[in-house]
Amino acid sequence: MSGIYVHIPFCESKCVYCAFSSFAGQLDKQQGYFEKLKEEILSSKFTFKVDSIFIGGGTPSAVDKNFIAEILSVIKSKFEVNEKVEITIEANPNSLDRKKLEFYKSIGVNRLSIGVQSLENKTLKKLGRLHNKAQVFKVLKEAKGAGFKNINCDLLLGLENESYNFLKKEINLLKKYATHFSCYMLQVEDDTPLKRMVLKGLVKLPPDEKTIENYRKLTKFLQKKGFFQYEISNFAKKGYVCQHNLNYWKRKNYLGFGLGAHSFMEEKRWANGLSFDKYFKGEKSFEETLTDRQKVEEIIMLGMRCYEGIDKRELLRYGYNIEENADYKKFLEQKVLFLEGDKIKINPKFYGASNLVIERLI
Ligand code: SF4
Incomplete structure (x- = not known):
């Protein structure tokens, strides 16, 4: 099994907790970025049969959809692609609509990973997310209507005022659409607005013990509802385990393209430069043989x-x-x-x- 990861570093705004390689207000760099991406893919010295493609970010659904189509066709022209390839795109509810979803489907995307995070509007706002609960369900219905069967919902644990009952309610509402859940604990990273908000007492996060207790209860609840826990944070209905992520954890080969993207090939790890400038110059942020x-x-x-x-x-x-x-x-x-x-x-x-x-x- 081998995979390809494509990093799209654009976001419409920066969430307060985010420490990923993503940038808000830079969508004018799209054209140049995708040109560089194409060049990077086509000049890769590796060839293998691709079993999974993951278009992640950032917010891939925020960029012009035609760029996504171009990147997929460049990958298909360069690599042999398994006919059963899993193609995932990460998306935020506020930058998706029926038309875009149908377009993704038509270019071969067969898995959606939607950044739901929470169904509590107040919490979403505080986190700096641009969507609300109504948009989540609108998009999930549209995704079903567009023919998507494989849908992941990302949820955050450890949020302010979190209760197990509310988490359970979220799963009950989402499970009608989702075949997969990724439940990550909110991390307070250095140099993020969230860190400053926590230090100033503007956000009061629950103690770790409480979050772990909620997580434990939630894992049991998810399993009861037919979502098998195949990894600490990941739960899937039968037949819907994410092949791409499984590849990472099994240390299979993968190539990462784009700003800050990581690769692992033949026991070597490396990552691309972490700024637009460094990425455009072809610099690596690290490279090592294990x-x-x-x-x-x-x-x-x-x-x-x-x-x-x-x-x-x-x-x-x-x-x-x-x-x-x-x-x-x-x-x-x-x-x-x-x-x-x-x-x-x-x-x-x-x-x-x-x-x-x-x-x-x-
Ligand atoms: S949408 Fe995701 S990548 Fe973009 S700022 Fe928010 S958490 Fe970071």
């Missing part, structure tokens, strides 16, 4: 997030005998970890403590 130690760390960090777990033999291949780790044995005794053949898996009850488990195993 050592065996780094490979082991990645296998554990990424594998422990997923239901599929990690293969002991893979660790051994890079010189790490996990049987010699005392914490590993303790976790097995405490049923934090369990074995399925050669696979080490984390007990889903302990997903909330996965960072600690990962740290000890490494």
Whole structure:
């Protein structure tokens, strides 16, 4: 399995918590950006069969839809593309409509990832989001009408005034349309307006313990509703696991194109420059060939997030005998970890403590 990621760094405005490579008020750079993207894709020295394409951002639905079509056809002209390829586009409810959705469908996009985040209008406003609850459902109905069957809704956990009952209500309303949920905990990143708002007491976020408790209850609720938890933050109906993300966690090859985009090919990682200027000049923000130690760390960090777990033999291949780790044995005794053949898996009850488990195993 191999994938392609295309980064679209444009947003209509900047959300208060956002630390991604995305820029508001720069849509006039679209034309030049897409020219550079095309050039970058066509000059890639790699060729492989593409199983998934992910157009992410930023807000891909905010740019002229014809640029998205051009990029997909450039990818198809350069790479062999699996006829069952999964093509995802990230979108925000305020920059989607029926016409655009039908257009995406006509150019081969078969998966939508919609940044819902919350169904509470006041919260959305405080986060700097430009949409409201009514727009979410309008767009979800239109997406169904346009023939989209595979729809992810992104939700944020750990928001101000959050309650488990409200989260449950959100899932109940959205599950009529969604086949997949990504539930991420709100992170207060340095140098974001949110950080300043929290420091000034303008936003009062719930304590971590409360958020983890809500997350635990929510994971159970989602599973009861038929959404299988295949990764710490990701839940899918049968047949709707996101192949592209699974590729990342399984450390399969992928190429990233666009500003700040990351690539992983043949045990090498690199990322493009993080500003328009650096990207246009072809600069990299980093480039490294992984050592065996780094490979082991990645296998554990990424594998422990997923239901599929990690293969002991893979660790051994890079010189790490996990049987010699005392914490590993303790976790097995405490049923934090369990074995399925050669696979080490984390007990889903302990997903909330996965960072600690990962740290000890490494
Ligand atoms: S829409 Fe997404 S990428 Fe854009 S500013 Fe908001 S969080 Fe960041």
